[in-house]
Structures are given as structure tokens and as C-alpha cells.
Amino acid sequence: MKKFINDPNDVVAEALAGLAAAHPELRVDHTEQYVARADAPRSGKVALVSGGGSGHEPLHGGFVGPGMLDAACPGEVFTSPVPDQILAATKAVDGGAGVVHVVKNYTGDVMNFRMAAELAADEGITVETVLVDDDVAVEDSTWTAGRRGTGATLLVEKIAGALAEEGGKLGEVAAIGREVNAASASFAYALTAVTTPAAGRPGFDLPDDEIEAGVGIHGEPGRRREKLRPAGELVRSALDAILEAKPVESGDRVIVLVNGLGGTPLIELYLVYGEVATVLAARGIEISRRLVGNYVTSLDMAGLSITVTRVTGEMVRLFDAPVRTPGLRWGA
Amino acid sequence: MKKFINDPNDVVAEALAGLAAAHPELRVDHTEQYVARADAPRSGKVALVSGGGSGHEPLHGGFVGPGMLDAACPGEVFTSPVPDQILAATKAVDGGAGVVHVVKNYTGDVMNFRMAAELAADEGITVETVLVDDDVAVEDSTWTAGRRGTGATLLVEKIAGALAEEGGKLGEVAAIGREVNAASASFAYALTAVTTPAAGRPGFDLPDDEIEAGVGIHGEPGRRREKLRPAGELVRSALDAILEAKPVESGDRVIVLVNGLGGTPLIELYLVYGEVATVLAARGIEISRRLVGNYVTSLDMAGLSITVTRVTGEMVRLFDAPVRTPGLRWGA
Amino acid sequence: MDVALATAWLRAVAESVDADADELTKLDSAIGDGDHGVNLRRGFTAVAALLDGTAFTSVGDVFVRAGGTLISKVGGASGPLYGSAFRAVGKALPPGPAVTPADLVTALRAGLDAVSALGGAVPGDKTIVDAYRPAVMAFGEAVAGGAALPEAAAGAARAAGDGARATVSLTARKGRASYLGERSAGHQDPGATSTWLIFQALADVTAP
Amino acid sequence: MDVALATAWLRAVAESVDADADELTKLDSAIGDGDHGVNLRRGFTAVAALLDGTAFTSVGDVFVRAGGTLISKVGGASGPLYGSAFRAVGKALPPGPAVTPADLVTALRAGLDAVSALGGAVPGDKTIVDAYRPAVMAFGEAVAGGAALPEAAAGAARAAGDGARATVSLTARKGRASYLGERSAGHQDPGATSTWLIFQALADVTAP
């Protein structure tokens, strides 16, 4: 394993130290291990708290700031945060108007956030949970833990965060977050396995002409192994899965996210975005907004995910609202 | 080779198509192969044109927009653009106040930009060239082609671009660009070799416990091969080289860039930034501003570069000025 | 079981989880995210530190506090599950410095109920439950049949081991491994394996 | 050399560069950025297309236009260098559909001067110059000694080959390979190698 680290056990803490040093506009609590807006709590504002395993940066710590999250709780690498952390962050940013937990649908995240929400309720804080489960590679059935939360998390945090920033009420903020999630579908491919600092070797072997289709963001293998195909074909397959799971009609408007998993260069992401734009145009779907880059990553995994979210005008307006975070910034 | 591409020969053109689709605020000329601000030429404004091989994204195409470049000329992967391209871009964005070429110091880039500048002069356009050569891993002597241009390119483009945006004259814009370059020093490490689409295999073999120290951004091997060491030690060695080449005194102010080469995750870049901040603080050097991310990349190479630029108050002011490009955006 | 035995058990778990962390992580790499060993090592190291620094007067307290520590330190799916299990075990025990094997039967069942309630897994879902449930059943039957603690614990460990090994052929329906669908079959479940380690540790520390 | 021979030469270069592109790229991967083969293939493919679509009446024009095409299509260091060289060769030739070996000597020297002026490399810097210069010298001496074109071209190709091979031991002082310092020694220079291919192509198309 070759990584720019010191001791594998210190990676998360040391990266948080770097984040704190780099961003004076954030407040990093190193004891409780959370990242918050320096100006939190903001009285009367609904606060958004998210979190999850580390290794997905800029998600979530990089999305803390005006117009998006009030706090983020990074767990160990690929390990959901613990209830203590989430509770501490929740209390730290609660401005009296309630707190929205944005939770990616993984067993660990769900359970730890649920425990924290119960503890917060005990302390008189109202928590609404928005569960993100956009990954259509996973069947949503009683035979699985349900769909995973992946790329759509970014859009949920951005759009719900904007509504909270402009004074939306707890129920409204949670509601639009859920709407964004419900309107989103994602699909991912991996070209390589991920190497976590703790494991020190790739999670699986992948021959030089094969890829994993339908992977998540935790280095787990996908639904199936395939031969590598040209980018255009992979995009068409992914969009078929996405548009079958969450139908988008001709004339509908969408936000598209072409998201690198960490090890894939931008030149490939743009090439893929070009293919996505071509396919959607042929179907009469209008891409209102798009993001191309590394937002919801899986350490050094070479791969990408495509997310399509069918949007309303209100969602686009909130997407366009100013945001000022390390990982996403405009209008400010 | 596993990449999200179709035909290796079409990578640059197809990525440009994606860039054009993703960014309506840019104008991509697919025939002449350049990217320009959609509102160029802007009459009376000094125009900045840069370019270089593709594979360094977001450099340069991702830095086109208000407050930064007026146009960028992407060559083939790791191959400098040709004079025709540069001339076409230069003519397209010239607003009558002259054009600054920001050129990274590589034999090919220098020669192709020089030819283009001569052709532009023939057509009555005044061109000033700012040569970027910040990589202190290369000795600057008659025994080499001189130092390479790497991370400092971003800062030259940002700061000179801001001065041009606010009405700076040709000589002033070029002068501050040269000052930024003169005040900058960079050093890079690679953990893996790069695979270009054309070559289809890594440029060199690197054992699992060795790294290349003093690499550039074109996948070439570095000055020497070393054993992998903890991040803290690597940072100290890099900063020794940087601060020896371009001395920075206690009390001086700097801008720091911790730049990923493409395959290194953000969590490691932040960890490394934390180490840089610690070392500079111990030396009494104040980090006025910093950037941590993938800005000047080398396709999928795992690695990073550290750039330190000793800054004046004016440089910081211009760094802070609004910028609105795909790869760098604030204040707008 | 007295306080000394309870703490000895948890220390033995900490040691065996530490020794087998790489193995657990390897199992989790195959069908999960490769952190199960590190997770449990972090958690039980913290439990051992808690035991070092605390004087307990009640067996139940040992487990309640250990469970709370796991919840606070592990994260992931296994943290809340094991944490809630140990808390439930502790809470179900009568107060005092020693409990009977029969008390333990009731308490271990309460632990299993907590895991089931929190995680919603049923037998055959390829989870902790697939080792925990047979272990509790074997333990209960042995005690009902008049067995002493060492014998009951040995039977529980055997049953947990059988249960863990039997997860190999199962297709996961809960947790991360369920994302793999059919591809999860052919691998032993990491959580069932660590449950086996936990019961094996009890058998080891009680062995005459 | 008439227009037909000049175009045959350039076509032969295009073929040999295409055939050896991988080899050139491999050399460039070792001490450069791994694009030399692709660069020249792209350039000479364009030159071949130009020749297909144009009727020339002057040998010099063939080289001037080919050089311009290389400048427009190759990029990198080799594009301007080879482009300027061919342009200089063409410009130094007398107008008309045929030129003498002596004309070619003068023209090839002008090409060498263009490369030196543009790139600033001197012999021993591990560049194109290290193959080009001995080739031009051998060609000039052969012609001065009364040799016909085939013989002179064969001698130039041999000298270019020797020059290219001799770059192996050199430490680069120009171009990308100079960044490697001492580590550039032990590898054959890609540009010197492609120069050898160019002169070998001339030898091949003139061979009786």
C-alpha cells in the first residue's frame, strides 16, 4: 500500500487537522470528531447534519458551510460515525428550529443516526431524518438492506441546505430533501478496487480487462463483473438502469451528476458527461444543471457514478442558491 | 489499460465535447481546438491565453472564465498545443489591449507558443509571454531545459487573471504573472506511474514500497527513486527543497497549494496540508491563503505536489478577487 | 459468573478479536467494506481499557458499560448491534456480583432480541444472528439439561462455529453484503464469525 | 531528387513511423512522456494526406508544405523541430521539379541549422541533433566524394543509426529527458531514433 499517510490509525484525525488548518471558516471539534460551520448554531435556522464513513471526501466535511450542511460527522474510513459524535454535532448546531439528519442508507449509518436522534430527542431537540437511497444497482426489496445512498446525497444536501439557509421550516427542509432523493437514481462502475489504509491491500482483484458494475462507495464489489467496454456503451447501460428505475419523460428537466470515485481523471469524467448529454438529448430530456467532478468518492478507486435527478423549478432555484463550502462554492 | 474512453485517439476531442456540453458559459471551438470565455473578446481587456498538453485537467480549460483565463489551448495528451491553435485562440480573445501567454517551461510548449506569438505579432497583436518554471526538483542550469512549470501555473493564472479583469495593462499583467512565478517553488512525489491512453500501460514500473521524488506532471520518472516514507517526512523533505530554492523568511506570508496529481484522494491531501501547515508555522511563516485539491494533474497518477508562493498584499488581494471558472470559483 | 469472570471473558474477546482482526477484515473485504476487524479491535480495545479503569460490583454493569463503549467506539453496523446486545444482556441480569447460568440464558436471549429488533435480521440472512441464535439455543438447552457453565459455554461456542460456517452458502439479505446479491454466497459472514469468537472466548475462559 | 522521389521519401517516413510508433513511444516513456511515437504518427499521417491531395511542381515546396503540416499537427518538442527542419530544407532548395544531391547537402544543412537555432541543442545533448548532424555530415562527405544519391543516403542512414545508438550513454541536457539528470543515461533518445528512421527511409526509397 502506498499512501501519503503516517500511521494508518491516525488518518482520519490527521486529515481533520489539515481540514481545520485549511479552512478557518470551519470549526473542527477534534474530541467529538465533527466539523461545523464556525458560526453555528444559528438561532432560528434549521440545521443540517450529515456524516458517514471517511474516505468519501469532499463528502461530508467538505460540504459544511453556508447554504449546505451545518455539521458533518466523519467516522473511521468506510465506517459510519458513532451516536456520540452525531449527538454532539447535533447539539452544537441546533439553533432551536430543529435538525435534519441526512443519512445514507447503510445499516450502520441508519442505526447510529437513529440512536443519536433518540438521544437528541431526549434532550429536547427535534430531529427529522432524510434517508438517501439512490443507487439503483441495488434492488430495493425485502431481500436486501435496500438501496444505498450515493451521489444523490450531494444534491439532497445542497438543495435542502439552501432551503434551510433561506429560512425553511424543519418539515419543509426534510420534505424537499426526501423529494430530491425520491427523484434521484444513480449507477456506478469501478475499474479498480479500493485500498483502505487499514486493510493495506485492494479489497478484490480485478483483471486488467474487467470492471465491476453496480458498485457502491465502500469498495465492495458490484452486482456483477463485466468486460470493459467503450465509455459510450457503459453510459448507455447505466442510463438504462437509471431511467428504468426512476422514469424520466421527454420534456422533463434533470440535474445530472457525473461523479468520479477518486482515481479517475477529470478528462474521463468530461468525456462521460458528453456521452450522458447525448443520450439524454436523444430522449428529449433537458439537463437543467450538472456537476462533473469528484464529489462522493471512494478513496483511490478508479470509477465513476452517474446520478440523474428529475427536478422541479423550485429544486433548480435552490440548487442555484449561493453555497460556500470547501467542496462546492458559488454565488459567494 | 482501463479507462472510461472510446477510441484512445478521440479522448481529447470527446472530453472537449463534454466540457462544452457541461459549461454553456464557455465557447469551445472544436475545429481549432480551444476553449474560450463565451463573452470573449472583451474590448480593452488584456486577454490571458494558456495551454499545454491535455491530461492536466482542470488545468487549463477548467480555468477559463471571468477573473482567470480568456482562452486555453489543449494539446493532445501530454503534448503541447500547436501554433495554429494558439494563434486562433489568441486572435479570438484579443480585445485590442494585448494578450498574455502563460506558458509552462517545457521545450515543446515554449517553441509552439513562441511560433504562435510570432504569427500573432505578424497580425498586429502584441503578445507578452509569462514563462512558469517553479519546479525546484529540476536544476535550473545550462545542463537542463530549465525548471518545469507545474503548480504555480494555477496561481499565475489566478492572480494575473484578476489584474487583467480589473483593467490592468498588458505590461502590468505580465509583470505580476512573472513576479508570482519568481516567488513560487514546487516539489512533487509520485506513488504510481501514469498510463496515457495512447501508451496503454504505465510509463514505468514502481515497486510497492518505492516512490518517485521530484516528478513532473507528464508521467516522466523523477530525479530519484526512494523508499516510501511517512507523509510527515516526505513533506519536510519537499519543503526543505522548496525553501532552499526560494528562501522564505520568518514573518513572510505565503500562499500554499497542496495539489493532487489525479489519483490521490482528498483525505491524503488534507493530511499532507496539515503537515505543511505545521512545518511552516514552526518556521514562523504565515499561510495567508491555501488551496487543497486536484488542480494541476497528471491523469491518474497517484501523487501530489506542494507549491509555496511568497506573496505581497497585492497578490493576496488579487487571489481573493472573484473568479468564475469550472475549476476555481469564488465571489461570483 | 462473577464480575471477575465477566471481565475475563471480555478481555479474552479483546485478545481474540485483536489476533483475528486481519482475518475478519479479509472476510469483510470479500463481501463488505473491509473494516470489520478494525472496527471490533477498536471497540474491544476500548472495552479492555474501560475494564482496567473501573471497579465493578455488578456483573450486569460490566456488560451494560461494555455495550455502551462499543456503541461509542465502533460505528458501522456491528457497533450498535453488539453494543445493544451487551447492554441488553447486562440489563437483563439481576443486580449483584454474581449470576447463575440460568440468569445468563435469559440475558443472552435478551441480547439476541436486541440484535433482532435493531437490525431486523432473521435466521438465514447471513448475519450475526446466524451464529448468535444457535449459540444461545445451545447454551439454554445445556443449562436446562443441568450442565455447568463450562460445558454450556463450550456447546454454545460449537454451535456458533457451526452457524458461522453455515453462512458460507447463504445469500446475504441484510447489511452491506446484501448489495452483492448472489455474489455474497460462497463467503463466510464476518459478523457471524466474530460472534463465534465471542462465544469461543467464553468457552476458553470457563474451561476447567 | 525529383518531386516523385521527395514524396516517396515522406510516404516511406510515414510508413516507418507508423510501424515503429510503439517502439518510439516506449523509448519516450522511459525518459520522457511517452508520446513521441503517437506525435510523429499523427504528423506524418497528415503529411501523407497532404501529399495525396496536392500536385507539386517543386521539390522544395514538398518539404516546405510537409514541414508546415508537421508544425500544425504534431505539437510537443518534435513538431516545431522537425517542422522547422523540413521547412528550412525546402526553402534552401532551388525552385523546380528536381534538385541535385549537392542541393540536398546544402538544404539538409539548413535543416540542421534550423533545429539548432530553435532548440539550442549541441552535439552530445541527447537530442535529434545527435543523429541528424552525423547523417548530414556523412551525406555531405559522400556527395563531395562523388557518390550518387543512393550511396550517400545509405551512408547518412548508417551515420544516423550510429548517432542514435550512441545517445544511449549520454546524459540529456535538452528536452524533457534533461529533468531526469543522470537517470536519462542508459536509454536511447526517441528523437534521435526517429531521425534515424527518417534517413533510413531515404536510403530505402533510393536503394537501387
Ligand SMILES: Nc1ncnc2c1ncn2[C@@H]1O[C@H](COP(=O)(O)OP(=O)(O)O)[C@@H](O)[C@H]1O
Ligand atoms: N441487520 C443486521 N442484523 C444483524 N447483523 C448485521 C446486520 N447488518 C449487518 N450485520 C452484521 O454486521 C457485519 C458487518 O459489520 P461491520 O463490518 O463492522 O459494519 P459495516 O457493514 O457497517 O462495515 C456483517 O458481517 C453482519 O454479520
Ligand SMILES: Nc1ncnc2c1ncn2[C@@H]1O[C@H](COP(=O)(O)OP(=O)(O)O)[C@@H](O)[C@H]1O
Ligand atoms: N532542444 C531540443 N533540440 C533538439 N531536439 C530536442 C530538443 N528537445 C527535445 N528534443 C527531441 O525531442 C524528442 C521528444 O519529442 P516528443 O516526445 O515528440 O516531444 P515532447 O518532449 O514535447 O513530448 C526528444 O527525444 C529529443 O530528441
Ligand SMILES: [Mg+2]
Ligand atoms: Mg464499514
Ligand SMILES: [Mg+2]
Ligand atoms: Mg509530449
Ligand SMILES: [Mg+2]
Ligand atoms: Mg464492514
Ligand SMILES: [Mg+2]
Ligand atoms: Mg514526448
